[in-house]
Amino acid sequence: MTVAHVWLGGPSEADTNATVLCDAERTRAASFRFERDRNSWIAAHTLLRRALSERMPEVAPSAWRFESAPGGRPELAGPFKATGLRFSLAHAPEAVACVVTQEVSCGIDVERLARAIDVEALGRRTASAAERAGLQALPAADRGAQFMRLWTLKEAYAKATGRGLATPFGSLDFDLTDGIVIRATGDGRSNDEFGFVQWTTSDGHVVAVAASTCRGRPPQVVLHTSAANASVTRVCSSP
Template identity: 45%
Template sequence: MSADVSATDRPVPAMGADGGEPQNAWLWGVDPAEAAGPGLPQVLSPGERHRMRRFRSARDRRAYLVAHTLLRVALTERVPGVPPAAWHFEAGPYGRPELAGPPGAPPLSCNLTHTDGFVACVVTGGAPCGIDVETVVREPGIDRLARRLLTVGERVRLEALPAGARRERFFRLWTLKEAYTKARGLGLSLPFDRIAFALGPPRLLHAPDEEAPGIWTFAQWAPTPRHIAAVAVRGPARLQIAAVPPWAPPTARSGPGTDAMRNVEGGPRWSTSRSAG
């Protein structure tokens, strides 16, 4: 069963009840170097600012700042009555930040990711969700990483590809596994070499303690020529993307950001699926 997917360069409507229909999942992504500037809202908590200052490089501090600002503003786009600075997060049992307030706010679920040159976040109406983006050119030792992160079957299929195609396939699998484990809230406690995906379109085959692999919705895309991203949502979902930060002026929303989204398989902008059970 395919999920509904749309792209937009305008703010999406405020969240409402889905009544059993596929749940909306809103996604935002941006280059932190382009998003950081005088218009960036000052909404981080004291704890977030403390963690940001612990990064040694200015580039990493900027990525953290933009990613956490993006998530807070994205949440307020969904619930306009809550100011971005009022959202409260607490670490879950495996270290994942979980939305924990303010009191009376809708039971949203969210996740963020940042890497060199791109940050992104996803917000749903409560369905567990995860998002990951990786820099495709970052890691030279694909074979070494594959032995640690892929199943035996995934490695066999990877090694059968021409050398030029291996890197893209590896990063597709890696980002899917990161997004899925983040959605489950278990992080690195789930061994990646026991989580199996099929590609084109992406679907979960099996994972530890996963009784219903077919219930998940996955999407994958290349936000820039240097990055591959993946999102996982538990249950049916309509995936919508705003390719610029919500605080950007209206003129920026008609810019090239949305057009920069391209599918890693060379087809439509997105590659999306429900898993097969």
């Protein structure tokens, strides 16, 4: 079974953790116009460095080096490639998340479940016909949260495959009726190439993890928390 180590945190940690970033990362962080976005970015990237060092304590958080793979997915660079560690990170205004696996592709996303969105407009661009029908069948008050569950799964899948925004979100079709099932990938991949886990946090965020695995079985999540506001209320393979 694939094991996915997940860390959750918050942007409030950015001030104390920025010292582990490299010069290029600090320059990138300084380019953000708004403090909220800057702190979120710093918190996510420092969380990643600390997470990698928890998996390999002999490497200091500040020592890790990264590069972009074809398609833009960040990966370990130089001698660190030999560790076999794979990772993905995500940041929202009030939460950050990181997943680390061994030798297998992974992706993660985090979003506020009650985020104010135009479900109909976003659904036309990013949801399959079956997903849109399922959303319309729900009470209006429940559609936003269900859309965010679908969205985070799609983002996690897109990061795990390395295609990112090139992923055809409208053709990527999830069924959340009974667990998490992919009805169509839209990119020619097998429907069971990745397994998924999704849960909600006590502060109202939804987290989705995707990992390449055997016959679509969900990965085993080992959860680490680094901020009180990211405490977990539920971890499961269904919404």
